[in-house]
Amino acid sequence: MQGDVRLAVEQGARAIGLIDGAFEYVAPVWHKEILYGLSKGVAVFGAASMGALRAAECHAFGMIGIGEIFAAYASETRVDDADVALLHGPEELGYIAITVPMVNVDATIAGCCTHGLICDREARHLEESARSLFFKARSWNAVVANCSEIASGRANELLRILCHNYVDQKRADAVALIDALRHADAYSPPTHFEFNRTSLWRDD
Known part of the structure; x- marks a missing residue:
């Protein structure tokens, strides 16, 4: 949550990995605290979920995606x-996942297409169906x-295929981040920007 990265930096962390975070009921990790860490020479990595978003937004300042x-x-x-x-x-x-994130839907469908388990037409309909659902309602069922375009007989088979060939891209990327952290000493984040201590930062 917001403030965690700043606290880690102030406690002496030399490398930080950001994977996920809550956003609906608490404030998420703030871009400003990531920049603060980078300005202090801390290697900040991001992947999988909230970490991937922040890394894409802050990689120009040295965050490692x-x-x-x-x-x-x-x-x-x-x-x-x-x-x-x-x-x-x-x-x-254990914060067990109840719904399926769109990034995993896309990865799963792509994998099924690659292995010839579903056709391009089915893939297109499934992706459109998944994207039309609110994230809190997006399960494979x-x-x-x-997906009204798919006949009921084939629908049951598709459900089995998707569940048995599930690709958890978020988990795969998180594991890759953890591996990168083991070699964090090899990264030297650039500090070619001046950290601006705005009034909100000073009052934080």
Whole structure:
């Protein structure tokens, strides 16, 4: 949440990895605190979800983006922040994912196409169906049920294919970030900008 990166920097962190964060009921990590860390020579990595978004927004200042999701946002082939959003369970259940984020939908459908499990027409209909659903309602059952162009007999088979060939791109990118952190000493973030201590930062 907001303030966590600043606190880590002030406690002496030399490398920070940002993967995910809440945004609906609490303030997320602030760009300003990332810039603060970079200005202090801290290597700041981002991937997978909130981390990918912030890395795409701050990479010009030295934040290091990791993974496919970051690359898509950085190249602007993906632009909707909501594509990484999902509904999850409480801490007591390990924050288990309840819905499927759009980035994982796209990765799963692409993988199924590559392996010849679904055709291009089905892929297009499934992607359109998934994107039309609010992130809190986007489950594989809902995606397939919302796809009226696909016959009911094939729908059951598609649901099985999607569930059995699920690609968790967010997890893959998060694992890549953790691996990058193990070699964080090799990164030397540039500090070619002057950190501006605005009134909001000073009053924070």
